[in-house]
Amino acid sequence: MSAPIRLGIAGLGTVGIGVVKIIQKHAELLSARCGCEIVISAVSARDRRKNRDADVSGYAWVDDPLELAARDDVDVFVELIGGDHGVAREAVELALKTGKDVVTANKALLAMHGQELAELAEEQGRVIRFEAAVAGGIPVIKTMTESLAGNRISRIMGVMNGTCNYILTRMESAGLPYETVFDEARRLGYLEADPQLDVGGIDAAHKLAILSSIAFGTRVAFDGVEIEGIERISIDDIHRAADMGYRIKLLGVAQMTARGLEQRMSPCLVPADSPLGQLQGGTNMVVIEADSVGQLVLRGAGAGEGPTASAVMSDIVELARKVRVPVFGQPAGSLTRAQPARTAVPAAYYLRLALLDKPGALAKVAAVLGDAGISIHRMRQYDHQGGTAPVLIVTHKTTPEAIDHAIAELPRTGVIAAEPVELRIEEVQS
């Protein structure tokens, strides 16, 4: 047995306590697997007297996370505070500067400051591990940085915000409108304090930016992600999409094209019978396409105490085993600056229009699409509802530009009763 590895855990919320519980419960198992004991030297959290689900009285208590980060009896600083600036960032930097490795679940921090932190870690000869930052218990960081190291990755796709997937699948299964399910999710404690992080797609976009960096050897570029949340998805769209054999998911897609790096997090249609289409509730899924391995699909719990703590433990075990992998899979200095590119890869699109009850209305719409070079794959007109007729169109593959152009032109027909809804249909191998 080697010398014990000594942790300082900053943040004793759900995940922090989950980590403490695993270390207490599986001490023997962990020692056998790591070849050394994992010990907690000290912990820190906002409120010392809070009633917690694990006994932390055996560890030194430090009020200030910065003090914890600088302690001599800590080898690995475990940052579970959260937030992309303030004390989380300062503590991580201080830990690296005082010779600690860092394990974090902080996707915002890595998405906003990953490059600087990776450079700092390398200067100090330390590493930062962050398996828990993306897709909870799914080992996607290890898979991409290690298991697929012999591959050139061509595309990554993921459903990586469990709350959004819960809302969308619950809307479908219960036939409830967005607002009702949103309120329900809030009551159940599924939403972040700022719900925009979830339903606005920001949290998921943070995760996508991190995966892109590893996949394409580029500097994390969160500002290159086109982001659209799920707020405009109506129960109507969910039902209509289902009629056509699709499900709506908040889907992240990143791919390197000749024009640059496309990164988008937006509601998309996927075939209902594809692995992504079948994903229910809070489950997450990441689909990786690479030159040698082909398609790899990873599915598991994207949040919650156990799964997230499992991912944090994976990083701790890695460090206990003296495994040291570069932060984003290769030296920070070798990561290139990707040219951000707006989505240009063609796809089929779903359009929902509300047509006024006028003769020739459909013909006028068809003409606009035709003029934009868009050909129609399937179309359904439903019964009139209060003077307007819902019309669904699934196009053949076309460019986002053509769709934008057509959408801009449609009002001129004088037959459009409401803002058209347009959603990309992402091609997924089933």
Add this chain to the structure above:
Amino acid sequence: MSAPIRLGIAGLGTVGIGVVKIIQKHAELLSARCGCEIVISAVSARDRRKNRDADVSGYAWVDDPLELAARDDVDVFVELIGGDHGVAREAVELALKTGKDVVTANKALLAMHGQELAELAEEQGRVIRFEAAVAGGIPVIKTMTESLAGNRISRIMGVMNGTCNYILTRMESAGLPYETVFDEARRLGYLEADPQLDVGGIDAAHKLAILSSIAFGTRVAFDGVEIEGIERISIDDIHRAADMGYRIKLLGVAQMTARGLEQRMSPCLVPADSPLGQLQGGTNMVVIEADSVGQLVLRGAGAGEGPTASAVMSDIVELARKVRVPVFGQPAGSLTRAQPARTAVPAAYYLRLALLDKPGALAKVAAVLGDAGISIHRMRQYDHQGGTAPVLIVTHKTTPEAIDHAIAELPRTGVIAAEPVELRIEEVQS
């Protein structure tokens, strides 16, 4: 950059050549990711003059794999010869004894001699990596030994023989009998030289035994796997199971119970809408259930040049990065001897009977089941075909013993026209 890592590759079949191609094609990418160059010092194969899909003229050629294993200019011996004894085993042992780490795709070798080899490796201070030995391109070894190191694994399930899954899904989609699809698979080169390895379930059982060892911290115990192949699966069963909402898969299941370690590889019914049920063709899937992470599902190509070479490269990169994980995830000496247990975990069962056209036939069958303590969940009797009536029964959860007992009693009713077919319905979260 550190000093290059030097490989000796023994075996230049599909996988060996796949590895050579990746190393040649992605030299720069690999150097950036590993922090050192990956070079091939020497190769060995049966026929030097064979026309190969990659240029190996730049590497030293060695006719004898043993000579290759002992070379001074080799750091990692890559064993892609195959077979659980003979030259593959001798070469691996020699490589370890002469100070090399070993990367292998040889599931039979590890299933039969994993413990001795792990002990030898540790004595020599070397490691053996074998990501490619189980489920091709799916990173299941790394996931279990590293990502889930903070978990106690409770059950693993897997569809891990692509050829069997191809045969079963092709039978269903084309409505063809087993024999026809078997011949087709043979013509397409999907079957091993000894087809029993595939359709007899042996290859998949090798893989299961390896996963069990990692999951439960036990010595590999291939002889503890209850094995049944897919030869007795008829197109009738496939159709009848589909009628009831199930698909038939050659499914491996390993779980630790109070009675000991249950390991079985056998055709089972799984819900058609579960991830396992939806698996088509040669794709593999591994489902891992563990205390913290919950359920984790990994899906990908289980065989083929690219996926298998991708897994071999993952091991090579690991060694190039100086990552050293114990062979089965913990020291070989700490692996316990598991008590092998026959399957006792209760499950629902599918029974297909051919009843003679006699009054009260069904009542007699129902009585036998009732006497064995088996209650019926669903039953369907189909039209008589040539004097016998096919009857399908899905039972409520019962024990394998009760089913065996009932099957043994059934002939005494005098109404059974043919050998009953009984298949376990494995419970899978969907």
